[in-house]
Amino acid sequence: MSTDLSVFERFAVTFQKNDIIFCEYEPGDTFYLIQSGTVEIVRIIGNIEKTIDILHPGEIFGEMAILEEAPRSATAIAHEKVKALEFNRENFEVLMMGNPQIALKLLKLFTKRIYDQKRRFMILTLDDIQARVADVFLMLAETQQNPDPHKDERVFNTSVDDIAHWAGMSPDNCKQVLNHFATQRRIEIYKDKIVVKNINDFARFVNSRRKK
Amino acid sequence: MSPKAVQYKANSIIYFKGDLNDKIFILKSGRVCLKSNDIETGQELQEMIQTGEFFGVKSALGKYPKEETALVLQDSQVVVFTVPEFEQLASQNTRIIMKMLKVFSNQLRRIHKQVQNLLSAEDQGENPETGLFKIGEHYFNVKKFPQALYAFRRYLTYYPSGAYAEAAARNIEQLEMRIQGHPARSTPASTASPVRSRGEELSEAAKKYYNAVSLFSQQKYNNALNEFRNIVTQGADEEYTAKSVYEIGRCLYYLQNYDECIKHFTAMIQKYPKHQELLDALYYLGKCYEKKGEKKRAGSFYNKIMSMGPTDSPVYIKAKKASRNL
Numbered sequence: 001m002s003t004d005l006s007v008f009e010r011f012a013v014t015f016q017k018n019d020i021i022f023c024e025y026e027p028g029d030t031f032y033l034i035q036s037g038t039v040e041i042v043r044i045i046g047n048i049e050k051t052i053d054i055l056h057p058g059e060i061f062g063e064m065a066i067l068e069e070a071p072r073s074a075t076a077i078a079h080e081k082v083k084a085l086e087f088n089r090e091n092f093e094v095l096m097m098g099n100p101q102i103a104l105k106l107l108k109l110f111t112k113r114i115y116d117q118k119r120r121f122m123i124l125t126l127d128d129i130q131a132r133v134a135d136v137f138l139m140l141a142e143t144q145q146n147p148d149p150h151k152d153e154r155v156f157n158t159s160v161d162d163i164a165h166w167a168g169m170s171p172d173n174c175k176q177v178l179n180h181f182a183t184q185r186r187i188e189i190y191k192d193k194i195v196v197k198n199i200n201d202f203a204r205f206v207n208s209r210r211k212k
Numbered sequence: 213m214s215p216k217a218v219q220y221k222a223n224s225i226i227y228f229k230g231d232l233n234d235k236i237f238i239l240k241s242g243r244v245c246l247k248s249n250d251i252e253t254g255q256e257l258q259e260m261i262q263t264g265e266f267f268g269v270k271s272a273l274g275k276y277p278k279e280e281t282a283l284v285l286q287d288s289q290v291v292v293f294t295v296p297e298f299e300q301l302a303s304q305n306t307r308i309i310m311k312m313l314k315v316f317s318n319q320l321r322r323i324h325k326q327v328q329n330l331l332s333a334e335d336q337g338e339n340p341e342t343g344l345f346k347i348g349e350h351y352f353n354v355k356k357f358p359q360a361l362y363a364f365r366r367y368l369t370y371y372p373s374g375a376y377a378e379a380a381a382r383n384i385e386q387l388e389m390r391i392q393g394h395p396a397r398s399t400p401a402s403t404a405s406p407v408r409s410r411g412e413e414l415s416e417a418a419k420k421y422y423n424a425v426s427l428f429s430q431q432k433y434n435n436a437l438n439e440f441r442n443i444v445t446q447g448a449d450e451e452y453t454a455k456s457v458y459e460i461g462r463c464l465y466y467l468q469n470y471d472e473c474i475k476h477f478t479a480m481i482q483k484y485p486k487h488q489e490l491l492d493a494l495y496y497l498g499k500c501y502e503k504k505g506e507k508k509r510a511g512s513f514y515n516k517i518m519s520m521g522p523t524d525s526p527v528y529i530k531a532k533k534a535s536r537n538l
Contacts, residue, residue: 020362025343027370027422044350064324071340075347077359096310100303107309110316111274117323118279121251124330168331 008095011085015078022062024075030088031062033102037082043074045161054079060102060109124168131209132167133177134202139166141199152198163194215293215301220244226282226290227268236272236298239263242288248280252326252524269312272298326524341367341426345376352383361387370422375430417449421456428459437463458489461496470500491517491527498534507538514538 012035015021022028024043032039034057041053041061052074055061061076065088087095096103119139126132140156141147147154164174178194181187186202188195196202217240220226227233229248244261259280261267271278272295293301302308338346348363364380364387371377424439440456440463447453457480464473477493477500487493498513514535521528 018358020359023344023363023366024347025338025340026366027340044347047350047353049350049354071343093310096313097306100306100309103306103309103313104299104302107312107316108273110313110320111270114270114316114320114323115274115276117320117327118251121323121327121330124327125252 008085008099011087011091011095013084013086015082015084017078017080019078019082021076021078021082021084022072024073025071028062028065028070028072030086031060031065032076032084032086033060034058035083035085037084038079039082039084040077040079041074042077050161058105060106063106063109064113120166123166126206126209128209129167129169129173130177130180131206132169133163133174133181135206136163136166137194137196137199137202138206141196152200154196154199156194156196157192158194215291215297217289217291220284220288220290222284222286222288224284226284227278229278229281231278233268233278234272234275234295235268236266236293236295237268237282238266238291238293240289240291242290243285244288244290245283245285246280247283266308266312269298270316322522322524325526329524329526329529339429341371341374341429342376344370345374345380348380348383352387357387357391361391369419371426372419372423374423374426415449415452417443417446417452421452424456424459428463431466433463433466437467454484454487455489457484458487458493461493465496465500468503470503473497474500491521491525491531495527495531495534498531502534502538511535511538 013032015037021032021039022030034055036057038057039055039059039061040051041055042049042051044050062072064070064073085095096106119142123132123135123139126135137154137156140158141154144154160175160178161171163178164171167174169177178187178189182189186197188197220242226237226244227235239261241263244267246259246261246267248257248259249255250257261282267282268278344363344367348360348367351357351360351363361384364384367374367380368377368384374380420439420443424436424443427436427439437460440459443449443456444453444460461473461477461480464470464476474497477497480487480493481490484490494513494517498510498517500510501507501513502510514531517527517531518535521531
């Protein structure tokens, strides 16, 4: 980002390595634009701290806070020394008006979030739990970078917990469905990946289960 | 390269739903309508585009298929932008982006709520109070002490009389011993601790509000009521005063003080006709009348909610159900 951010210096905050920037479940009313350093986004699932994302300079996080003071959905930790601009509803408009590049970035982030949420909604409206799990794979396939369009087989480096989360079911239920698919030879489950043998077969299956 | 003006004949299609079309359009003249299906009901939705209005923005910026079909109703002139052209235009006129940010954030809020409504209570995870405390416990157990300290301190900031307040305070003391070799009772902890303490940034009113909410969730309605009333009396922070006014009504309802609850919410609606929780206030009014056996009056409140609220909002669904059960 080449735009001059020096006028926004008064909104700058610094975090030392391993500092928590905000914590899952705490009410949030600020969001951040990273200027230097990287930020790790984690969630505690079961007893394991899971890295969801690593964010780099120029990226925005915590932006849901400007929508409503909802609890944070994940914890943000400074991965190294981090300098960031801290925004809230009061200074938000000033910042955006003075900096169209950031505003555009936020606009794009919103379009992605809206799409993700709509997609999640589509998954959750399926009554059939097998179809729900299959639809999670379809969603993941849609966001894969440059898949070979001539190949039916797709590989996903996704954990059972993640799939369960997207499908809105418990990991145990999700495991049962996955095992069922495995016995039908529709998928193969490995330690670090799940292979869907024929993604188009899943697409047909999901379509047949979706209410018209 | 610059944006092109394109003519479309009546009844032609600018793009179909599902098209991977990365263009953004402005209607210059004529009539264009967007057709889509409601993701919840499948019902067909139609939206007329105003002259000068952008369309096709979200899917172009988000790089996903178009979500609606753009149908030309009368001969029209449309200006077509590529994404870089749109970005250039928008960065010269930030008001365009601000307007879109508002529209998109409303859409996002709406779909977010719809998703939350579909998730069962357990999928939604812990309530925030328990959740925050458990995060502290997790970091404590895995010996990430500064992180644990942060979570417990935040807990106490928001929920000083919460269900885990004592445990959090005990843990903080232990953690301070471990990190600094002594409990930081006399010195402000934040000076020595690597964790930034931001408790002081939260306004007094906000702290009191979260504390009262915590009391409410522990079903200590009388205590919560007193706290909310204090916030309103002091009136230090407009936002939290308005929020507390609503919560007072809820306390009265749960204390089964229906007459006072009706009086309270009626006054609130007069004072804050655009209150964020207006529809929920109407719902509680309906419930109060229902409890008093005045079904007809209760029904009129439920109908009012259904005439005002978006059909997918939780309060609409509650009102519909209550109205059916009358």
